[in-house]
Amino acid sequence: MSTALAPLPESSTAHLVADRIREAIWQGTLRPGDRLVETDLAERFEISRGPVREAIRLLAPEGLIVLRRNRGAVVADPTFDDVLEVYAARMTLGELALATVARRGVDRATFDEVTSLLDRLRDPIVQADPVSMLEADLAFQDALMRLSDLPRIAAMLENSGRDAASFVRLLGITYESTDHDALIARHERTLAAIAATNPAEAVTAWQDHIRSTVAEFARGYREVGAFSVDQHPLFAYLLSSPRQEES
Amino acid sequence: MSTALAPLPESSTAHLVADRIREAIWQGTLRPGDRLVETDLAERFEISRGPVREAIRLLAPEGLIVLRRNRGAVVADPTFDDVLEVYAARMTLGELALATVARRGVDRATFDEVTSLLDRLRDPIVQADPVSMLEADLAFQDALMRLSDLPRIAAMLENSGRDAASFVRLLGITYESTDHDALIARHERTLAAIAATNPAEAVTAWQDHIRSTVAEFARGYREVGAFSVDQHPLFAYLLSSPRQEES
DNA sequence: AAATCGTAGATTGTCAACAATCTGTGCGCA
DNA sequence: TGCGCACAGATTGTTGACAATCTACGATTT
Incomplete structure (x- = not known):
């Protein structure tokens, strides 16, 4: 009951995409060192690059993926x-x-x-x-x-x-x-x-x-x-x- | 010397804008409750909305500004x-x-x-x-x-x-x-x-x-x-x- | 052979236009 | 008066095109 009336989840497109990426990493579809190419992801999700880019920026500060200037993002290779x-x-x-x-x-x-x-x-x-x-x-x-x-x-x-x-x-x-x-x-x-x-x-x-x-x-x-x-x-x-x- | 050869700073446009916004908040130009309208900021900085949007997303998780779905961002009113x-x-x-x-x-x-x-x-x-x-x-x-x-x-x-x-x-x-x-x-x-x-x-x-x-x-x-x-x-x-x- | 330079392709960064959504105002109606 | 509703304006969300940048690879020079 009280959970039913809780605030709606953050379900912006970018968040959805971020969740999918997280899931892909979890499942092993994306492996350490794999590049996250905005164009490719946008095509796969059938959306434009904007939200994909935002999703990547959402994931980056968590340390799951590494961002390099003008060179895109790769899945982190943690120790x-x-x-x-x-x-x-x-x-x-x-x-x-x-x-x-x-x-x-x-x-x-x-x-x-x-x-x-x-x-x-x-x-x-x-x-x-x-x-x-x-x-x-x-x-x-x-x-x-x-x-x-x-x-x-x-x-x-x-x-x-x-x-x-x-x-x-x-x-x-x-x-x-x-x-x-x-x-x-x-x-x-x-x-x-x-x-x-x-x-x-x-x-x-x-x-x-x-x-x-x-x-x-x-x-x-x-x-x-x-x-x-x-x-x-x-x-x-x-x-x-x-x-x-x-x- | 060792600081001179350190990695270059994160000087993407979005980061620069984020710094400016932080500065504006610090100086009191932006006050609690003030809305951060993407269009306005883009005009002021003479860039497009993209980097401004990214800057806002950069500031949000730090708690300095509050983001509401489809309703933009406002400067936080901390207690x-x-x-x-x-x-x-x-x-x-x-x-x-x-x-x-x-x-x-x-x-x-x-x-x-x-x-x-x-x-x-x-x-x-x-x-x-x-x-x-x-x-x-x-x-x-x-x-x-x-x-x-x-x-x-x-x-x-x-x-x-x-x-x-x-x-x-x-x-x-x-x-x-x-x-x-x-x-x-x-x-x-x-x-x-x-x-x-x-x-x-x-x-x-x-x-x-x-x-x-x-x-x-x-x-x-x-x-x-x-x-x-x-x-x-x-x-x-x-x-x-x-x-x-x-x- | 090693190093440098230059170009082509791929990819990110930026932009301006379009679509979706929200806020507020004023009207009609009980 | 108070409530619901529709519409207009403002603002965010999304898109596809263009510009800037990086990487890789091969040609050129020493």
């Missing part, structure tokens, strides 16, 4: 460093958002709405498809962060979530092996902390979540090929430092 | 909440960047380069002009954050710096009363911590810097008109919580 950086930003901004939520508290209705998004993650049909699972997970986390009433920070987190997913995909790491129950349990822990207006616990739960996720990816990355991930400064920062938040 | 949010993001991202710098250490040449940027802040001519002072300050902080080798996070910090400055300006707060010596001393403290590869101290110094800045603005805001800033959740978060960083 594991990039994934770590995005998750580090995600961790620290999430801490801020959740600490704010938990400190201020939220009204019952809004809280229930977010809780209901968690149900989708429990749906066996959703769990069967990695892509659906990822989307449901991101939708939940987005809603969670929006509780903070910090629109800028919530927006940064939304972008970083999409980026992180695509980066991981571009690196050739599969997301399928994730333990669904553990994921849901971590999210429940965060929600409980918010309900109890316990900022420190909310932050800790979030840190755990990011750490688990990064650890998962690091495992996948070591399998794929991979470098000495473990002594990376950010990796240390992310994994081994249960930082303290005041309550 | 002090917005300023706090931007500074909160700036504090937490800066902590991450500086902790990384201080943990990894930097080579002498790069460090000296950043140090030299601090000299500009000491120049009496620069100090005499608030705008120059602000620009020099931002340039220093940008360079400082770029030491982290975390390009995404450094970029977020750059944007937030420009935003914060414009927001403060839009709120009608003057920046002139800042104590220059104290500002420089805080920056020196951060640099010293980096040189000593002491992450905890670098983070603390940065927190102090943000706190001083926010406190300054809060004072100005109370003078201008203003609400009960002091019991804002983020204000509490920013000012009264010397959070702990591990070393």
